[in-house]
Amino acid sequence: MKLVLRIKLLPTPPQASALEATLRACNQAANHVSAIAHADRTTDIRALRARTYTHLKDNWNLGAQAAQHVIKKTRDAYTSLKSNLKAGNLGKPGTRRHKAATGKPLTFRTHAAQPYDDRMLSWQTERRTVSIWTTAGRVKHLPYTGSEEHLRLLDQYRRGESDLLTHNGQWYLMATLDIPDPPQNPAPHGFIGVDLGIADIATTSTGHRHSGRRLNRTRANDRTLRTELQKKGTRSAKRRAKRHAGREARRTRDINHKISKHIVAEAQRTGRGIALEDLKGIRERARLKKPQRVTINSWAFHQLGAFIAYKARRAGVPLVHVNPAYTSQECSRCHHIDRRNRPSQAVFVCRSCGFVEHADLNASHVISRRGWWVWVCGAESQVPALTLIV
Secondary structure (H helix, E strand, C coil): CEEEEEEEECCCHHHHHHHHHHHHHHHHHHHHHHHHHHHHCCCCHHHHHHHHHHHHHHHHCCCHHHHHHHHHHHHHHHHHHHHHHHHCCCCCCCCHHHHHHHCCCCCCCCCCCEEECCCCEEEECCCCEEEEEECCEEEEEEEEECCHHHHHHHHHHEEEEEEEEEECCEEEEEEEEECCCCCCCCCCCCEEEEEECCCEEEEECCCCEEECHHHHHHHHHHHHHHHHHHHHCCHHHHHHHHHHHHHHHHHHHHHHHHHHHHHHHHHHHHCCEEEEECCCCHHHHCCCCHHHHHHHHCCCHHHHHHHHHHHHHHHCCCEEEECCCCCCCECCCCCCECHHHCCCCCEEECCCCCCEEEHHHHHHHHHHHHHHHHHHCCCCCCCCCCEEEC
16 A cells, blocks of 8 residues: 655755755756647657756756656646546636646646655665755755654655655655555454435444534635635735635544544454445536535545545455445335435434434445445455555
């Protein structure tokens, strides 16, 4: 399993200046390569090297490996653009959005991340320092820090490239780890069904409800503030909106981490697996009123599912995905399906057997049962290779 650790660097002011100058030079060089790739309509790595390699070394003081990584970074950015265009994520050909994406070269921010390989970056794990290439020369004995668990994983499993980046005046290395998967539980004692929702972000078949009521009020206030700042449109309003968006994303990530950790820990402790609904494409299929779309689509359910998946994989907990059709309308006792079984958002009353239960808890039991049958029938979910940033 791929895991990406964010390791904090502790540079002195002169070292930080050297790192900043390096990022600026690399990204200016990447913009030069991007302009040539756009003008020549090519993303062939050999063609780009022939056109730009010597120029990058001479004009931006890049070393051989740095120049190679700048060219590769640019090629990868155009490959991602091509994939998004092919998937229709940037509109259909001829639309304004499609033209905006293809009508000019891709540009890189001044402080966009720059990849480093082991010839440009060496780790002294015992001293907790790194030696890193910059345009001003090699910076040695640069200390880094992190949690004890992360540093232990870094010592054991670091493989491949690391990315240098800066955020809010702090410097980080994004180190890639290749962690072996632990043995999976071959015979789980049932499955914990997880129903995702709005009033309760996650409800498990074991009776745990992770309430979202207070969070929904906070999110509503966030949307109101964001709308007011967008209407104001001043530079200070834009800066404030950017800072607020960062806090909002960090809060969401923190809550999703806590919920996923609790669910996986319970499954591991009780020897059970986890069953999730396969919600891929749900936004396109669901027909909702505009206020409902804003509420549902603004929460990072995909992120929560990804956190549960990678934590389950690290813990050896089986994970399955089930068909989400009618989970909210099916009775977990007699399995009768009827739209009228949901007289309100929070209440489930079976029209056939009279079973009464909280709607989300009933749905989690349905998901749990479906997860068990998916496992028994031999169609256990193959969790994709994940790359998580922690």
